[in-house]
Amino acid sequence: MSDFGFSPIGGGLFDIMSTLFPIIFVVIFGIIIATFISNGVKYAQNKNSPQRSVFATIVSKRMYVEHRSSHHANDHMHSSTSRTHYYITLQFDNGERREYLDVKNLYGLVAEGDTGYALIQGEWIVAFERSMERSHQGAY
Structure with a gap:
């Protein structure tokens, strides 16, 4: 051999x-x-992080959907999960823009173009209170 x-x-x-x-x-x-x-x-x-209140305009909103799936070959099972992350971009009076993760479900309560006071904590936006005076100035 x-x-x-x-x-x-x-x-x-x-x-x-x-x-x-x-x-x-x-x-x-x-x-x-x-x-x-x-x-x-x-x-x-x-x-x-300390919370701080800043005057800003909401310039954009976006969502990111994260999908995860797994296949189990032995018992022919398939499982999948998804999670949606919501982000709100603010523009400040000095022209700077910054995106924050929405951790308090504000996404559906605010609209692009809203101005007001945002409560920021680190990379999170935790509250937004509209300011009616400055919101309508650009509308006319």
């Missing part, structure tokens, strides 16, 4: 895979843990 330079049991490719699999597993697990830690730190920073 001829020998092709590898043993059918325990040689060559098997040795490479037995080395690579733990490394790949650790890297993927590390990425998942780092993502959880990063999101937790960002949440804590926003939660602990």
Whole structure:
């Protein structure tokens, strides 16, 4: 019988895979843990940020839908979830624009062009009170 330079049991490719699999597993697990830690730190920073009230105009609104699905091959089940993130962009009197994550369900209560006082906490918008005087100035 001829020998092709590898043993059918325990040689060559098997040795490479037995080395690579733990490394790949650790890297993927590390990425998942780092993502959880990063999101937790960002949440804590926003939660602990002081709230400040600023006069601004709402210049745009957008939503981002995040889809996740998983397939279970053994029992032929499929599950999927989605989550929608809402963002509101404000323009301040100095012309600066900044986008904030809507954490208090303001998205449906405000419209582009509304002016008023926004309550900001870190990267979040937590309240918006319209100012009727300045809202109507541009309408005429």
